[in-house]
Amino acid sequence: MSGCYCGNSISFQDCCEPYLKGIKNAPNAEALMRSRYSAFAVGAADYLVNTTHISKRRFHNKKDILAWSQANKWLKLEVLASTFKAYYLDENLKAQVHYEHSTFKLENGKWFYVDGEY
Numbered sequence: 796m797s798g799c800y801c802g803n804s805i806s807f808q809d810c811c812e813p814y815l816k817g818i819k820n821a822p823n824a825e826a827l828m829r830s831r832y833s834a835f836a837v838g839a840a841d842y843l844v845n846t847t848h849i850s851k852r853r854f855h856n857k858k859d860i861l862a863w864s865q866a867n868k869w870l871k872l873e874v875l876a877s878t879f880k881a882y883y884l885d886e887n888l889k890a891q892v893h894y895e896h897s898t899f900k901l902e903n904g905k906w907f908y909v910d911g912e913y
């Protein structure tokens with residue numbers, strides 16, 4: 796595979812993987828958004844839970860996140876400021892676009908995903 800799941804031309808190893816593995820923290824909201832998309836693509840549910848703001852975490856169940864990430868085939872991500880479009884095929888291989896305006900929060904030097912409007 797050339798390029799990262801998030802659409803960057805650098806490899807997953809050099810792009811989102813260090814964030815998913817907790818080696819590096821996402822330096823800004825866009826990097827967090829991209830890395831969360833890659834986490835969906837590879838089924839990294841722990842990362843998705845850990846980067847969700849503590850106030851919202853109870854609404855996100857790790858098993859559900861994992862099931863949803865694995866039921867869909869993640870195609871591409873388009874980032875437009877704090878809005879993104881995620882293209883994927885659902886479990887019936889029907890093309891879907893998840894269009895979301897997200898809220899991110901910087902806390903103690905770490906970026907968190909708070910919530911999103913679809």
Ligand SMILES: [Zn+2]
Pocket residue numbers: 799800801802803807810811812829830833
């Ligand atoms: Zn990436």
